[in-house]
Amino acid sequence: MDPFLEAAIEEARQGLAEGGIPIGSVLVLDGAIIGRGHNRRVQKGSAILHAEMDCLENAGRLPARDYRRSVLYSTLSPCDMCSGTVLLYGIPRVVIGENVTFRGPEDYVRSRGVELEIVDSADCRRLMEQFIASRPELWNEDIGEEGGVRK
Amino acid sequence: MDPFLEAAIEEARQGLAEGGIPIGSVLVLDGAIIGRGHNRRVQKGSAILHAEMDCLENAGRLPARDYRRSVLYSTLSPCDMCSGTVLLYGIPRVVIGENVTFRGPEDYVRSRGVELEIVDSADCRRLMEQFIASRPELWNEDIGEEGGVRK
Numbered sequence: 001m002d003p004f005l006e007a008a009i010e011e012a013r014q015g016l017a018e019g020g021i022p023i024g025s026v027l028v029l030d031g032a033i034i035g036r037g038h039n040r041r042v043q044k045g046s047a048i049l050h051a052e053m054d055c056l057e058n059a060g061r062l063p064a065r066d067y068r069r070s071v072l073y074s075t076l077s078p079c080d081m082c083s084g085t086v087l088l089y090g091i092p093r094v095v096i097g098e099n100v101t102f103r104g105p106e107d108y109v110r111s112r113g114v115e116l117e118i119v120d121s122a123d124c125r126r127l128m129e130q131f132i133a134s135r136p137e138l139w140n141e142d143i144g145e146e147g148g149v150r151k
Numbered sequence: 152m153d154p155f156l157e158a159a160i161e162e163a164r165q166g167l168a169e170g171g172i173p174i175g176s177v178l179v180l181d182g183a184i185i186g187r188g189h190n191r192r193v194q195k196g197s198a199i200l201h202a203e204m205d206c207l208e209n210a211g212r213l214p215a216r217d218y219r220r221s222v223l224y225s226t227l228s229p230c231d232m233c234s235g236t237v238l239l240y241g242i243p244r245v246v247i248g249e250n251v252t253f254r255g256p257e258d259y260v261r262s263r264g265v266e267l268e269i270v271d272s273a274d275c276r277r278l279m280e281q282f283i284a285s286r287p288e289l290w291n292e293d294i295g296e297e298g299g300v301r302k
Binding site for chain 2: 041045046047048053056057059060061062063064065067079080081082083084085087088089090105108140141143144145146147
């Protein structure tokens, strides 16, 4: 398997081991990982640290020219927020582990010129299927759906 | 002036006083501010803490039903990232101080059912015009444009 997708899956598993939502992401530039992250909603009480956001935050402040040559890997199809961040920074290519358990605005992202590769990884699907079955309220909260109520 | 937009402008001014990019945001629910924030790219070395993101992060983890009755105020037209976050959480209305110095994907956001109100505030415009003139490289970095090079 693509070693970068493997690294994103490793991030997802780390998040799960921390009690979090198992979604991971890495940012790759010139064949090297320059940022990695995983969903930290639970761990940091965060409303914005989806895996891709955590990854980009950990990559730090980069010049536009770096983003524009980079590839973002995510174990799951990026949501509206994370897709918007890809568009903001002009990241030209996103490799997506799976888009079966959740699917972001892929057609819109493609219409803005971003190349999306859907790997359809059984490992990625299994992580999410098991998590959604065990913690549906947390998953709903993460994607802004009703049923994700904590209060 | 709308006191909530005033509060967002106050956030923008606080950011400027900290040496940051002068964009502020507040989240309003049932007539009360439940989150406030400002751009913290400089202050936290952050690639993701635009004003709206900082505001939503500071508001904390909320149930979907709260987001869906809230109003987000921003001194500046939300970029792709911040607009995507509005869509993720189903925030139904965004009040925008100005969209002259920068304009996010407003047509797309409207097409997804979000109401946008453009106030066209001279205070908001002046804050950005002065900042962009004085720190163009920082502004370009914040919107993912070339010329925003730090390295």
